[in-house]
Amino acid sequence: MATKSSPRIPQKTLTIEEEQTRIQDTLSFPILLSERIRRAVDETRLFKSDCAEVGNKVVVISQMLRSAVRLATSGGGAAAFYDRPFHHIAADVTKNMEKALILVKKCRRRNFICRVFTIVSAADFRKIFALLDSSVADMKWVLSICGGGVVLTLPPIASNDPMLSWVWSFIASLHFGQLQDKIDCANELASLAKDNDRNKQIIVEESGISPLLKLLKDNSSPEAQIAAATALYNLANSEERVGRIIDDLGIPIIVQGLADSPKRVQIKVANLVATMAKYSPLAQDDFARENVIRPLVTLLSLDIFPDDPMIRIGKQTFHSIVQINKEMEKNTNRVGSSVVSSKVWNNRRERENEKPEVKLELKISCAEALWMLAQGSVPNSRRISETKGLLCLAKLVETEHGELQRNCLMTIMEITAAAESNVDLRRVAFKMSSAAAKAVVDQLLRLIQESDNSWLRIPAIRAIGSLARTFPARESRVLRPLVEQLSHGNQDVAAEAACSLGKFACPDNYLCVEHCKSIIEFKGVPPLLRLLKGHERAQLHGLILLCYLGLHVGKSEALEQSRVLNVLEGADRALIAQHPELKELISKAMYHLNVFHSGVLTQRQSYTP
Template identity: 35%
Template sequence: MGEGVKAKLAKPIQLADQVAKQAGQCFRVECMELRARAEKLAALLRQAARAELYERPAERIMDDTVRALNKAAGMAARCFQNHSCLRRFFTLNPVSGLPRTLALLDTALEDVAWLLRISTPHADADADDEDGLRGLPNIAQNQPILFLVWDHIARLHTGSLAARADAAANLASLARDNPHFAKHIIEEDGVAPLVKLLKDGTDDGQEAAAKALGLLGRDEESVDKLLHAGVCSVFAVVLKEPPMRVQAAVAEAIASLAHHDQKCHDLLAQTNAVRHLVSHLAAGTIQEHIRYSVTGASRNVAPPAPMTSLHSVVLAKTFSVHHGSSGSPANEPPSSSKASDGQQHAGKKQMQSVVESAMAAKTSTNRVMGPPGRSMLTSNGRGSREAEDQATKVNMKTMAAKALWKLARSHVGVCKSITESRALLCFAKLLEQGAGGAGTDLQFYSAMAIMEITRVAEHNLALRQSAFKPSSPAAKAVVAQLLRIVSEGEDDDLLRPCITSLGCLARTFTASETRVVGPLVQLLDDRETPPVTREAVVALTKFACTENNLHVNHCKAIVDAGGGRHLVQLVYFGEQMQIEALMLLCYIAMHVPESEELAQAGVLSVLLWASKQAHMVQDMRVETLLPDAQGRLELFQSRASR
């Protein structure tokens, strides 16, 4: 109990004693009842002064109690003053308002008793009250939801471990149902006991507390209050220790907080939360995930430990096989110029079978001999990763990918940590597995994480050069999976972030890279949904714009793939993307005006038509671009006509 509540208790205790003393000097029945209630209330208030009260309802109850005692004191004074002892004994005139005053004191008695009941832990209280509410206080008659919040938060302070877990789950349910309820929980000081439960509770309690904290962060103001309560450091600690379902709930809470407020990105990065999330994502995804810690070890550096284990020998064998066959690293996907599709598939199957057999042998060996060291994701006495079921592992990866997606948004530091940890290889592998492996949600979150990283890299040269340089095996693996998804074009939700990622990487592709533009041009077909087509137009614009050093090569590739005729149709009929399609067409007309395909597609007529459309020429992006493109196209095509 804080000093403020203790100070507030002094006044009502003094008032209760004063009312009891004055009412005791009057012998009327009503005054005797007033005295009895005042004495009982004084006893309860002194008991409350010795207890650890739940401060939020205590402040409101004390205010109401003081008002009731002030009214009772005035009533007692009226009975006592200006009356002789004889008149005080024999008077029969009732004092006006005394029944109302007695009712107010009864209300105060009930509220103080309720406050003591919820604030004082009892050995058997949870057994009696665990399935029911502990009485509705009078101060919450008009706000029953406030009473629910108080009751559950009080259980977090005074209940047993099981009762605290149940209270946290109920608070999570309230916060999920209504954002207004979530604000009530924060305002009534529910964050601190939830954080404490997340640190010291049972598995069920920790999971419920993590879910509740994630649901409380609905806006920047709420997230700020959570951050001041120290949730980031607690999240990082929990992410290191099993059970995995608690870690998954924490990862989901991190995603929620990062989505609503970017202030927590720096704090979570400082507490190594990103490192732990990447570790969860990598475990079981790439076999050598321990090498891919956030320290950013180089791909070509051998593991520091000597190759005495079977796993190390198999990794060395895998590297030698790939270097001998294609001259490329083990994690580098073979290019189309070096191997056919059948050879790629055969190499992948061979790699997978070798590593799987090695891991199976390693697992059986470890069961007999025991591991030489303990991984950061192994047990702390309450379970281990190997003991978790497959659904829990998939959920952990899904929530880790979601959290990394939200943390990477517009944050260079987090993106750098993710790329240095080789998490890009994990994302590429998860995109490859599809629904038959880790599930659609995991694929989607992985694609969204890649999209956010590429968006940051598009405007950050250092990150672009370090994470997406053409020789990087991780970058090659990511691009290969992005191209595969774009070429298949089956799932629009998954397709759009992949298209955006390829567009953001437009300046990283070399002149010899000719496989990217074609699949994007195919998405300009009118059979695609408008959002997908628009993303494809925006991505191709990043290839064709003047800021791209290879814009001429890319514009020729777009025209050769049939992009001219598609863009003509989009400028005429693409209601949701006319401006974007016109910008791309202008860039192509400026950079390859001599193209015969553009002449056959009637691009010049389209530009002339667009120059007469008010809503197009008034767009600032088109204002200077359209006249230049029109002039270049007229010049070259008029020469060709002669």
């Protein structure tokens, strides 16, 4: 789940020239070593044939190193050159060549004492030959993966960690391979990333994100886009890795893929948006800046609203229409006006020909993406409400079932939570005279009263509680169903109802007195007392609500008859110790109740519910 954290420092992206310089520096030192070894071989007086063999092997390695330099600096330059395996292998080659140089130098003409104390044997050369042969094989392999296609063999360097070499091979094919090879390798990376977090980290550290984003950007092949989006989705399950996608300028590419791709691609891209927003608040913000919410709402509203994009946006203020025009102009400049008209807004024929199950899956993915974007984000919740998103979500909650209904409901719950903390959003999005707000409340109340699933009823109750300050006094249509849930057989449902009613009854609510009277009028006290026998959360919210009733309508006969004063006096001390704020609240409630029910207090009868 996304949590607010300190700003992330993006990693520095090297320019093409810097990458070229970097790889040349890496390869230049072993090339220089090869020249020094060649000169040292010419000066040898001992083991001349063995030294000559060392020289021959080093020449082969040197030629491969020079080929790598030419490959890195020619054609497409560093932008088309995958240098990660070269850095690893060049470091290993350098170590082996340094050992070879030391051995060859020992075979030069020296005085007798030096020869006595520096003994060279045939076994030393056999070790060096093996090391140089490994370097030859490593260089041959790393050059082969740059030739396109998938190389299934593994180099000697892979003996300690085969996974690293497989990742190198697959990523190199994304750079140099044909389209089908790229698709196959993206699928392989997706499979590896799905296996465990170590594989994910290797793929990211070995620069696998950038070629995957490039493949996603290529809209000539839906299969390639799906493979790339799936691999990125499997990688994006931590804030750090999501940050790497953002650093590689992935957000605009992902949004573009959502706007102008076929439906089956949009499903995968929407899933990617959802998981990135889930794990990274920065991704939430960046996606919003790239206007991802509008295409998500548009896709979610397929077959619900008229086809005209301006009608489908819903009733707008003058300011929002100006913003829409700016955003459409921005999209036009980015991908061309023909793309915007034919792909972004999805023409009628495409929608009619699409399979119903594909449409449903797309809506599920878009609803989840909106849920994750709205989670803990007031700006994103405002953006969703500024479109016709609330009306669309309410309609889908009414007509759909299963995962789509659940995702839409959870999106509404997050938007209402944002509205609870932001008065401007609450006043604009949930003004009870608006059609969208009325539709949302109607569906929430319907679920509270009719749904058999607690995983739908609980978020609906929570959402109503978040809107407590928007309802007028004596709002029986809302309060009565909530009071009825206090008697629900599922303690979690009953506890959530008590929590939501507490938001109606708390002193921060301007109409708290009227709402408290309504709760008592709807016979909420008896089930509330029974709730105090439940689990900790039920006890906590039940006790808080009971205190609010005592504070605001202390002279109520229902409270006196239920001996609420004694109940508060005998409240669970362990619960109060865990929640210190209860102590002062209970004291205030008891004081108010004592004013009206002093006779009950003098009896000192501790009520045990």
